[in-house]
Amino acid sequence: MKKKITLKQIARELEVSISTVSKALKNSKEISKDTTEKIQAFAKLYHYKPNNIALSLKNKRTRNIGVIIPDIVHHFFTTVFRGIEQYADTKGYNVIACVSDESFEKEVINMEMLANGSIDGFILALSAETQQKKDFHHLMEIIDQGMPLVLFDRVADEVVCDKVVINDFEASYMATKKLIENGRKRIALITTESYLNVSEKRAQGYYKALKDHDLELDENLILRLPYQFEDEKKSEAFFASTIMDAVLCVNEIFAVRAMRIAQGNGKKIPEDIAFIGFTDGILSKLANPALTSIAQHGEQMGKVAAKMLIEKIERDDEIQQVESFKTAVIEATLIERESTINQIK
Amino acid sequence: MKKKITLKQIARELEVSISTVSKALKNSKEISKDTTEKIQAFAKLYHYKPNNIALSLKNKRTRNIGVIIPDIVHHFFTTVFRGIEQYADTKGYNVIACVSDESFEKEVINMEMLANGSIDGFILALSAETQQKKDFHHLMEIIDQGMPLVLFDRVADEVVCDKVVINDFEASYMATKKLIENGRKRIALITTESYLNVSEKRAQGYYKALKDHDLELDENLILRLPYQFEDEKKSEAFFASTIMDAVLCVNEIFAVRAMRIAQGNGKKIPEDIAFIGFTDGILSKLANPALTSIAQHGEQMGKVAAKMLIEKIERDDEIQQVESFKTAVIEATLIERESTINQIK
DNA sequence: TTGTAGGCGTTATCAG
DNA sequence: CTGATAACGCCTACAA
Numbered sequence: 001m002k003k004k005i006t007l008k009q010i011a012r013e014l015e016v017s018i019s020t021v022s023k024a025l026k027n028s029k030e031i032s033k034d035t036t037e038k039i040q041a042f043a044k045l046y047h048y049k050p051n052n053i054a055l056s057l058k059n060k061r062t063r064n065i066g067v068i069i070p071d072i073v074h075h076f077f078t079t080v081f082r083g084i085e086q087y088a089d090t091k092g093y094n095v096i097a098c099v100s101d102e103s104f105e106k107e108v109i110n111m112e113m114l115a116n117g118s119i120d121g122f123i124l125a126l127s128a129e130t131q132q133k134k135d136f137h138h139l140m141e142i143i144d145q146g147m148p149l150v151l152f153d154r155v156a157d158e159v160v161c162d163k164v165v166i167n168d169f170e171a172s173y174m175a176t177k178k179l180i181e182n183g184r185k186r187i188a189l190i191t192t193e194s195y196l197n198v199s200e201k202r203a204q205g206y207y208k209a210l211k212d213h214d215l216e217l218d219e220n221l222i223l224r225l226p227y228q229f230e231d232e233k234k235s236e237a238f239f240a241s242t243i244m245d246a247v248l249c250v251n252e253i254f255a256v257r258a259m260r261i262a263q264g265n266g267k268k269i270p271e272d273i274a275f276i277g278f279t280d281g282i283l284s285k286l287a288n289p290a291l292t293s294i295a296q297h298g299e300q301m302g303k304v305a306a307k308m309l310i311e312k313i314e315r316d317d318e319i320q321q322v323e324s325f326k327t328a329v330i331e332a333t334l335i336e337r338e339s340t341i342n343q344i345k
Numbered sequence: 346m347k348k349k350i351t352l353k354q355i356a357r358e359l360e361v362s363i364s365t366v367s368k369a370l371k372n373s374k375e376i377s378k379d380t381t382e383k384i385q386a387f388a389k390l391y392h393y394k395p396n397n398i399a400l401s402l403k404n405k406r407t408r409n410i411g412v413i414i415p416d417i418v419h420h421f422f423t424t425v426f427r428g429i430e431q432y433a434d435t436k437g438y439n440v441i442a443c444v445s446d447e448s449f450e451k452e453v454i455n456m457e458m459l460a461n462g463s464i465d466g467f468i469l470a471l472s473a474e475t476q477q478k479k480d481f482h483h484l485m486e487i488i489d490q491g492m493p494l495v496l497f498d499r500v501a502d503e504v505v506c507d508k509v510v511i512n513d514f515e516a517s518y519m520a521t522k523k524l525i526e527n528g529r530k531r532i533a534l535i536t537t538e539s540y541l542n543v544s545e546k547r548a549q550g551y552y553k554a555l556k557d558h559d560l561e562l563d564e565n566l567i568l569r570l571p572y573q574f575e576d577e578k579k580s581e582a583f584f585a586s587t588i589m590d591a592v593l594c595v596n597e598i599f600a601v602r603a604m605r606i607a608q609g610n611g612k613k614i615p616e617d618i619a620f621i622g623f624t625d626g627i628l629s630k631l632a633n634p635a636l637t638s639i640a641q642h643g644e645q646m647g648k649v650a651a652k653m654l655i656e657k658i659e660r661d662d663e664i665q666q667v668e669s670f671k672t673a674v675i676e677a678t679l680i681e682r683e684s685t686i687n688q689i690k
Numbered sequence: 691t692t693g694t695a696g697g698c699g700t701t702a703t704c705a706g
Numbered sequence: 707c708t709g710a711t712a713a714c715g716c717c718t719a720c721a722a
Contacts, residue, residue: 004461004490006715017693022717032691047486053407053462054715056398057698064441064463072427073627082417085444089451094458096409097442099430106434113439116349117398117699118409141392145349256631263633282418286601288608288633351699362709367701377707399699402714462715 005046014042056117065309066119068098068110070127070154071228074251075281076298077125080152083302084123091310093120102228104129108138120313121148123305126156128227131196134158148312150305153296155197162312163327164305168198171294171332172205175248175276178334180213184246184274188221190235190258191250196227199250202278206248225254235261245273246340252277252284255291259339275339289338297330304328350391359387401462410654411464413443413455415472415499416573419596420626421643422470425497428647429468436655438465447573449474453483466493466654468647471501473572476541479503493657495650498641500542507657508672509650513543516639516677517550520593520621523679525558529591529619533566535580535603536595541572544595547623551593570599580606590618591685597622597629600636604684620684634683642675649673 011018016035024031024039025048031039056062067084069077085095096119100107107127114122122142130136131154139159142149152164179187189206192199203222210217223238239261247262249255255277259269267273269289277284280295308328356363361380369376369384370393376384401407412429414422430440441464445452452472459467467487475481476499484504487494497509524532534551537544548567555562568583584606592607594600600622604614612618614634622629625640653673 002489007717008715018716019694019718020692023692026717030691035691049457049461050717051462051715052458053398053401054698055717057402057700057714058716060698062398072423072430078417078423081442082444085417085442089443094441094443094463096439097426097430098434098439099427112394113397116394117396118439144347253627253631260631260633282598282628283631286598286605286628286632288605352701353699363699364701364710365708368708371701375707380707395701396699399714400701402698402716403700403702405714 002046004051005043005048006051007048010039010042010046010048014039061313062118062120063092064094064096064119065306065313066096066098066111066114066122066124068100068107068122068124070100070102070125072099074253074279075283076153076251076279076296079281079298080125080302080305083299083304084306085302086299087303087306088310091306093306093310100127100130102128104133104135111138111142115142115145115147119147121150121309123150123152123309125152126154128154128192128196131156148309150309150312152301152305153198160325162308162325164301164308164330165327166296166301166330166332168201168332169205169208171278171334172202172248173209174205174332175294175334176206176209177213179246179248179274179276179340180209180215182246182274182340185215186218186221186244187215187246187248188223188238188242188244189248189250190223190225190254192227193224202248202250232257232261239265247273247275249275249277252279252281252287252291252293255293256283256287259287259289259291270339270341276334280333280335284335284337287339292337292340293335295333295335297332301330304330347391349396350388350393351396352393355384355387355391355393359384406658407463407465408437409439409441409464410651410658411441411443411456411459411467411469413445413452413467413469415445415447415470417444419598419624420628421498421596421624421641424626424643425470425647425650428644428649429651430647431644432648432651433655436651438651438655445472445475447473449478449480456483456487460487460490460492464492465658466495468495468497468650468654470497471499473499473537473541476501493654495654495657497646497650498543505670507653507670509646509653509675510672511641511646511675511677513546513677514550514553516623516679517547517593518554519550519677520639520679521551521554522558524591524593524619524621524685525554525560527591527619527685530560531563531566531589532560532591532593533568533583533587533589534593534595535568535570535599537572538569547593547595577602577606584610592618592620594620594622597624597626597636597638600638601628601632604632604634604636615684615686621679625678625680629680629682632684637682637685638680640678640680642677646675649675 007018007021011021021039024036088095098110136159149161155163155165191203255275259275262273277291277293280293284291284293352363352366356366366384369381433440443455481504494506500508500510536548600620604620607618622636622638625638629636629638
């Protein structure tokens with residue numbers, strides 16, 4: 001077993017000084033061709049690679065970026081992560097991933113862990129609990145330390161930093177409008193219980209679309225489910241007791257579950273009830289019938305977020321200019337599938 | 346903006362030496378109560394936290410573990426990742442995640458990046474390409490350097506290290522047997538084209554079960570699909586031209602797609618055709634009908650892998666004992682759902 | 691052309 | 707009780 005070799009060892013073996021080795025490996029022309037070749041040959045033989053940790057300590061840059069997502073089960077976060085990872089990779093950055101599990105405390109702990117030198121910047125989506133508590137101290141502190149931060153999707157106005165979001169309001173409006181234009185009159189909304197900013201915005205788009213088309217807002221048509229660990233009881237009761245001809249869901253999991261329940265009740269999709277979900281993931285594509293859904297372009301979001309972050313990191317190094325923060329808005333797209341085939345009753 | 350504070354700065358402010366500060370913060374009883382309190386108060390005020398990078402350099406331990414998965418879209422890898430992350434978290438380790446995208450080259454590059462000091466050990470599942478090429482140099486080198494390594498799921502006999510797998514052969518045998526006992530006679534197998542060790546083992550289990558029950562192995566009943574980016578043509582042709590009354594699929598994505606095609610052809614599931622898939626993920630649960638599938642217990646696999654790795658890391662520190670490698674086998678479980686309701690024709 | 695010295699932030703050992 | 711020093715691995719300005 002041969003442990004990784006260091007400059008020092010090479011120097012000793014070759015009876016030169018450490019700095020000579022260092023320079024030779026960087027092809028510095030300070031060093032004679034002879035020694036350079038000798039050193040490089042030796043280094044290659046022993047697979048010399050500079051130690052990242054030492055470099056980080058010296059340069060105060062780790063080339064790591066920290067990503068904290070609330071949940072890895074939701075396909076959307078997975079795709080964002082992949083986008084981040086891909087972009088980071090092209091720029092020579094690694095991604096350190098943590099999952100907050102929608103918990104405020106885990107979010108704080110993870111951030112503290114990473115903030116102590118492990119990374120050059122953060123990309124994160126707020127946990128549900130953090131959004132409920134509206135406690136952003138940990139984020140403020142990070143910003144205060146001058147560490148670049150990009151929030152995506154689950155965002156808060158109180159936190160001043162770069163952000164990447166989709167146009168939730170407009171997307172939801174558009175989807176609802178589509179249903180109305182298809183002749184649907186009783187359009188239900190299935191959303192989350194807790195106050196996630198995204199669900200809220202999506203609900204607003206839904207309200208507005210109803211209003212603009214002279215449909216009244218019926219609270220009985222709105223079902224609020226816990227974000228996680230939902231038993232199906234509540235949904236089943238909802239479908240048993242409510243008359244509707246369309247459903248808009250704030251994520252694809254809700255949508256696919258709801259479709260199953262409706263089908264279980266003998267409803268035909270889309271003839272009796274049309275469905276639209278948010279998040280255009282595998283579930284939507286492979287559902288039966290395939291689910292019309294709003295693509296959030298997670299991968300692209302990830303790329304944009306990573307790009308913003310890395311630019312900030314690398315700019316930081318140079319001139320400390322006046323801080324300016326951008327919010328990038330990714331345009332959502334409606335992907336039409338079988339669950340909303342144009343079908344006016 | 347206040348950058349992170351260091352021991353040195355505290356020392357200067359309080360006009361003591363760096364080592365005094367260091368000791369005081371560790372409650373060393375070498376230091377008087379007075380100064381200790383003064384220093385700790387000051388440190389708390391400025392949110393002092395030791396710099397991880399400096400610690401890593403000194404201790405030659407990073408408390409990071411590197412995870413490389415082939416693909417983040419397959420739910421299975423996601424759950425394994427989550428298991429790793431959870432366990433690592435409890436032990437104070439971070440997880441650095443990379444995705445090889447099933448590419449040999451990306452696997453090598455990612456490993457090299459991480460191996461240079463960023464992490465204390467690896468957990469990985471081989472990329473499809475690596476399994477095809479059977480080139481394991483990069484892994485050998487890692488092992489040779491004395492860095493702990495745990496392989497999971499996508500494993501190779503040539504690489505001598507700790508491993509975590511499921512009993513693919515037995516699980517597949519069990520599933521096939523179940524179908525046979527339900528009266529199915531023409532059982533198809535949908536598997537991957539390239540030689541993934543897991544697919545191979547699953548196929549073996551299928552063969553054996555057929556043989557043990559005096560069913561002949563009909564090559565026409567076997568469909569080999571590319572692992573990724575499959576268009577549906579091949580599957581459609583298969584279903585159009587083949588008579589079968591049951592299908593075993595090596596992953597849930599194949600299974601759900603196949604079910605859709607069969608349904609499109611007017612087949613009833615499970616009456617006409619029964620389906621069983623591997624990977625008991627969201628897709629299986631929310632498919633319509635719900636898919637009977639073999640739970641690979643990814644989260645548990647992740648936990649076991651992380652446990653094995655961390656134990657090795659921490660043991661390494663102490664005595665360099667004779668190397669011994671374990672292979673943990675996680676028992677797969679058959680989860681019965683609607684796609685195989687007991688129904689002898 | 692090569693080598694020395696100092697420093698990145700921390701801890702441990704040893705001296706005062 | 708407190709402080710100076712060396713070391714982890716690397717880089718670089720500045721001697722020699």
